[in-house]
Amino acid sequence: MANLAALQEFKAKIDVEIENYFDRVIKETEKIDKDISGALKHSKKIILSGGKRARGAFMYYGYLAAGGTELKRMLKTSVSIELVHLFLLVHDDIIDQDSKRHGVITTHEYYKKIGKNFLRNKNPEHFGVSMGIIVGDMLGAMGNQIIFESGFNSDLVIKALTKLQKIISMTVIGESEDVHIENRGKATVDEILRMYEHKTAKYTFEGPLHLGAILGGKDNKKFLEHLSGYAIPAGIAFQIQDDILGVFGSEKKTGKPAGSDIRQGKYTILVAKAYERADKAQKKALEGILGKPEISKGEIEIFQQIIKDTGSYDYAKKLSKELVLKAKRELSKLRIKPEAGDFLNDIADYMIEREL
DSSP: OHHHHHHHHHHHHHHHHHHHHHHHHHHHHHTTOHHHHHHHHHHHHHHHTSOOOHHHHHHHHHHHHTTOOOHHHHHHHTHHHHHHHHHHHHHHHHHHTOSEETTEEOHHHHHHHHHHHHOSSSOHHHHHHHHHHHHHHHHHHHHHHHHHTSOSOHHHHHHHHHHHHHHHHHHHHHHHHHHHHHHHTOOOHHHHHHHHIIIIIIIIIIHHHHHHHHHTTOOOHHHHHHHHHHHHHHHHHHHHHHHHHHHHOOHHHHSSOTTHHHHHTOOOHHHHHHHHHOOHHHHHHHHHHTTOSSOOHHHHHHHHHHHHHTTHHHHHHHHHHHHHHHHHHHHTTOOOOHHHHHHHHHHHHHHTTOOO
């Protein structure tokens, strides 16, 4: 698939930059504090163990779409959004109580394990969470610093950093909505779609595209609005597919335990639509399985079958395809370099075709 090949090619390039960046920072930090340099080593392991680099790619191709020509500089600068992404994931893993990220032990669990082995008369779980918060904050600062030191025109750098803070703030709103929905245990489809827009679409698609366009010197309102017209529906479609993977995906493909979203009690669009259409027996089964810390393979299969039997799975797949078509129509209104247009057009398709 051409869309996957382009993303894989970009990933190979940016991963070299990510590794070089971490190696340099680790070397500098070792002279100051061994504990923090150790945290950076573990962060490097997590980030290089998986991930599509979609946010970095959107930042890069947003720059290309804006007519930017300093491609090597932009590639290095795109590392910034990947570090911001890792910062948010480290905190998200604490919230979701996940033990693995891309098949690697999560930051808070890594330090919890260290706490059990080396700390006396202290709470290792609290130590792990504390270190996870600290490490996440550090990664966020590093992401900002990359843009600050990128070498682009200072006015553009200030605009980009301002935009980055808005991206993070909107992501916080989306995360808050997600936490409230999960703990409330119910939500309408509209409430979930709004949360997807704030937490995923603006952060994964729109934000990076805007950052790239800004650094490319094309931050006029009309251009950014067209990018948003593409990014918001494509981003929501991406999150819907992510939800499908969270219920039906295998650990080998996702890097997270099978049925992780079921275990965590995530109230996704799949769950909302299933509850809406389920009969009494199906609702009882859903309630008994969703959010159960220890679930069997059989219970996961029962949950998956209800999602299919209620038509929730088909509804989600249909909606995501409609959103991608909407995104591609908006993209066609932009006159941008074919390389950027082809990538954005193809990647919209790929994001909803990711394997289970």
